Amino acid sequence: MYLRRLGPLVLLLCSICLTGAWAQSTLHMGPGGGSPCATGCGGDPNLLNGAKRVDIYQNSGGAALSNQPVLLIFGVPSQFGNLFPLKPVLGVRAVNPYPAGTKSGGTANFALGGTYGLIDPISDGFFGTMGPGQEVYSFLNLGGANNSNSFTNWSDADLEYLNLTVTGYDIHVYAINADMGPHGLIDLKLAQNVPVGSFILAYSQADGKAYSVPFTEAGLKCTY
Numbered sequence: 001m002y003l004r005r006l007g008p009l010v011l012l013l014c015s016i017c018l019t020g021a022w023a024q025s026t027l028h029m030g031p032g033g034g035s036p037c038a039t040g041c042g043g044d045p046n047l048l049n050g051a052k053r054v055d056i057y058q059n060s061g062g063a064a065l066s067n068q069p070v071l072l073i074f075g076v077p078s079q080f081g082n083l084f085p086l087k088p089v090l091g092v093r094a095v096n097p098y099p100a101g102t103k104s105g106g107t108a109n110f111a112l113g114g115t116y117g118l119i120d121p122i123s124d125g126f127f128g129t130m131g132p133g134q135e136v137y138s139f140l141n142l143g144g145a146n147n148s149n150s151f152t153n154w155s156d157a158d159l160e161y162l163n164l165t166v167t168g169y170d171i172h173v174y175a176i177n178a179d180m181g182p183h184g185l186i187d188l189k190l191a192q193n194v195p196v197g198s199f200i201l202a203y204s205q206a207d208g209k210a211y212s213v214p215f216t217e218a219g220l221k222c223t224y
Contacts, residue, residue: 026060029219033187052190075169075199091189094178098185106178144210
């Protein structure tokens with residue numbers, strides 16, 4: 001049984017035991033605000049299709065991720081190469097709480113080394129290639145996160161859902177600056193379609209806690 005088949009509560013307990021940090025696996029990746037799956041697709045992971053949109057939703061009713069960046073992380077199958085333009089995120093809109101709350105804008109920039117302990121980038125937005133035996137949050141040195149986004153879980157899902165064999169994932173990270181309150185959502189408009197087989201997730205910290213996306217709530221790009 002792969003770790004990705006475990007329930008969210010078990011994943012959260014595993015993360016706490018392994019990291020010794022107060023991990024909050026409360027972030028969800030969806031296909032954009034206004035879509036049926038914006039706040040939860042029930043996937044394992046969530047299958048994203050179509051338009052150049054993605055959203056980050058905060059499932060927790062008590063967490064406020066304001067006044068600090070939310071890291072948007074892409075794991076792109078390395079056989080596709082670095083396909084991202086210089087400004088991959090064209091638009092940022094926050095809704096707090098979603099869907100009928102206050103709307104505000106935000107910004108997106110290349111993530112900088114040192115943010116929450118993040119390793120230094122190799123080039124703008126590119127942080128290296130993750131391979132077998134590795135897990136994306138620890139690969140990036142982001143502590144206290146759910147540890148289920150492993151190469152094994154990602155590559156198994158790509159093979160299962162897309163019949164795609166992946167030998168490595170190029171990791172790209174961007175810093176999204178926008179308010180995300182309890183049950184808030186950050187809606188992102190992308191400059192181009194994310195390559196099929198890519199995983200999308202998020203990470204942030206607030207009040208001594210790490211907030212991350214477990215594998216069961218990660219986004220897997222399935223179609224252009």
